[in-house]
Amino acid sequence: MSAQCQHCKRSPKTLKRCAACSGAWYCDASCQKADWLIHILDCNIGRPITSADRLGAAVRQGIPPVDAATRTDYGFLHTPRPDDIEKRMKVYGLLIDGLGIRPKTIHQWSQAGALSRMMKATFDSNLSETQRQGVDYQWFSENQSTFGGPPPQDVATNMWLLEAHQKARERISRTTKNSEFDALRSIDGFEDYFLFYTLMLQGARPAPCDGTGLWESFGFCACFDQNEEGYLGSRYLSLFRTATFQEFIHACDNSTLLELFSAYGQNIQSPHIRDVIRSIRSRKSVWTLKDFVCADDELRRDSKPALPICADYGFFNCRNQDEESCLRGIYKNILDRPDSDPLALHQACLQGRIFEYCSELVTLSPPAKFRRLMKNPYPLAEVQEDSDPHARPGPSSGEQNPLTQFFGSLPPGTHRIEQSDLRRVLQDYWQSRSDEGPTVGTFMKRG
Ligand SMILES: [Zn+2]
Ligand SMILES: [Zn+2]
Known part of the structure; x- marks a missing residue:
C-alpha cells in the first residue's frame, strides 16, 4: 500500500x-x-463549516475562495482589478499564517460585524514595525472598510471578474508555482499585465478609454479596424495557450513581447502594431492621441487628454471646450480612416508640421485657427527662436510657460524629449496651480 x-x-x-x-x-x-x-x-x-473555515483553507492553499458565501463575507466582491484579489489574500495570510489567528475567531468577529475593526486592532498590537511598513498592511489600511463591510452596488461585474480571475489562476497554476507567481507580483506594471491576461482569457477585449489603458498598451490602438483588433486578440490567446504566464510577464517587463510571439511561431507583421508592442511600458504619444480621440462618446465624456498629447498635439492651445472638440474631431477623422498612418502623423508632430500634414488630408478652415491649435514645441530649436508669444503652447502668453522653461534648459539641437520628463514638468506645473484650477481650456490632470 x-x-x-x-x-x-x-x-x-x-x-x-x-x-x-x-x-x-x-x-x-x-x-x-x-x-x-x-x-x-x-x-x-x-459543527457546520463556516465561511471563515473556507477562508482559512484558501489562505493555506494560496488560492482565493470560490464559494459565494466566503467571497461575500470577506470582501472579495470589492475587486476592481484581479490583483486586488491577490492583495486581499495576502492580508488574510498576514492574519492567519503570520499572526496565527484561527478561523473560528475570525468567524466570531465577522458574525459580530466587527471584522475590519478587530483586524485593525489585532494588526496594530501584534505586527512588528517592519510588517506595518509592508505592502500588505498598507493595502489593508487603505481598504479597511472593504473588509467585512457591505458588498458594493455593482456585484455582477465583480462576480464576473472573480470568475475570470479564478480561470486565469487555474491556467497559471499549471506552469507556475504559487511562490513564483508571488515573485512576479512585485514587477512594475504587473497589475496591468495580469488584468490583460485575465480579461483576454475570459473573452473580453479592451476598448479605447475604457479606464484600463490596455487598448493602447497592448497594441489594439494600432489596428485599422475591429476585425484587425479581433485578429490581434486571437494572437494573444494563442500565445497564452503556448507560452507560460511567467514568460508573458517577463516579456512585458523586458520589452520583448515581439520576440516572444516569434519564439512561438507567430510573427506580428503590422508595422503599426509592432511599433506599439515593442515596448509595453512606453510608446509614442500618437497612440495615446488615438486612444483619446477614438473612444466612444459615452466613454470619452469625462476623459481629458493626457499631458503628453496636450503638449504634442496642441490641446494646450485650446481656449475652450469647442476648440478642444474641434481639434479632437480633426484627429479622429485622420486616425479613424482605413488608410490612416499614425506613424506619419507622429513624424509630422516631431517636425512641428501637424497643420501641414493634416491639411493635406482634410480641409482645415479657417487655416489660421488650425495653425494656432496645431502648434507644438517641435522641433525644439524652433521654439527657442520663436518670438511670437501667441505661437507658444501653454496657458497664456502673459505668464511663464512651463514648457518654455523646460525647453529653454535643454542643450541646443536637442530634438527629442523624454515623455516622462515632460510629464513631470507638466504635473509639477498643474500641482503648483491646483488651488486655482486650470485656467485655459478644460484640461485637468488625469490619472
Ligand atoms: Zn479528519
Ligand atoms: Zn507528513
Whole structure:
C-alpha cells in the first residue's frame, strides 16, 4: 500500500490516522496540525463549516475562495482589478499564517460585524514595525472598510471578474508555482499585465478609454479596424495557450513581447502594431492621441487628454471646450480612416508640421485657427527662436510657460524629449496651480 501523508506527501513506514474522521493519514501530530486548516473542510468536526473555515483553507492553499458565501463575507466582491484579489489574500495570510489567528475567531468577529475593526486592532498590537511598513498592511489600511463591510452596488461585474480571475489562476497554476507567481507580483506594471491576461482569457477585449489603458498598451490602438483588433486578440490567446504566464510577464517587463510571439511561431507583421508592442511600458504619444480621440462618446465624456498629447498635439492651445472638440474631431477623422498612418502623423508632430500634414488630408478652415491649435514645441530649436508669444503652447502668453522653461534648459539641437520628463514638468506645473484650477481650456490632470 502506498499511502502517503496528507500534508508532506511522504510515505513513512507507519502513518497515523485522523481520529475524528479516519479519512486522512499523517506522519505525526505536527503534520496533522499543519494540514488542519485544509483538512477541516473534509473532517468530521461536529459543527457546520463556516465561511471563515473556507477562508482559512484558501489562505493555506494560496488560492482565493470560490464559494459565494466566503467571497461575500470577506470582501472579495470589492475587486476592481484581479490583483486586488491577490492583495486581499495576502492580508488574510498576514492574519492567519503570520499572526496565527484561527478561523473560528475570525468567524466570531465577522458574525459580530466587527471584522475590519478587530483586524485593525489585532494588526496594530501584534505586527512588528517592519510588517506595518509592508505592502500588505498598507493595502489593508487603505481598504479597511472593504473588509467585512457591505458588498458594493455593482456585484455582477465583480462576480464576473472573480470568475475570470479564478480561470486565469487555474491556467497559471499549471506552469507556475504559487511562490513564483508571488515573485512576479512585485514587477512594475504587473497589475496591468495580469488584468490583460485575465480579461483576454475570459473573452473580453479592451476598448479605447475604457479606464484600463490596455487598448493602447497592448497594441489594439494600432489596428485599422475591429476585425484587425479581433485578429490581434486571437494572437494573444494563442500565445497564452503556448507560452507560460511567467514568460508573458517577463516579456512585458523586458520589452520583448515581439520576440516572444516569434519564439512561438507567430510573427506580428503590422508595422503599426509592432511599433506599439515593442515596448509595453512606453510608446509614442500618437497612440495615446488615438486612444483619446477614438473612444466612444459615452466613454470619452469625462476623459481629458493626457499631458503628453496636450503638449504634442496642441490641446494646450485650446481656449475652450469647442476648440478642444474641434481639434479632437480633426484627429479622429485622420486616425479613424482605413488608410490612416499614425506613424506619419507622429513624424509630422516631431517636425512641428501637424497643420501641414493634416491639411493635406482634410480641409482645415479657417487655416489660421488650425495653425494656432496645431502648434507644438517641435522641433525644439524652433521654439527657442520663436518670438511670437501667441505661437507658444501653454496657458497664456502673459505668464511663464512651463514648457518654455523646460525647453529653454535643454542643450541646443536637442530634438527629442523624454515623455516622462515632460510629464513631470507638466504635473509639477498643474500641482503648483491646483488651488486655482486650470485656467485655459478644460484640461485637468488625469490619472
Ligand atoms: Zn507528513
Ligand atoms: Zn479528519
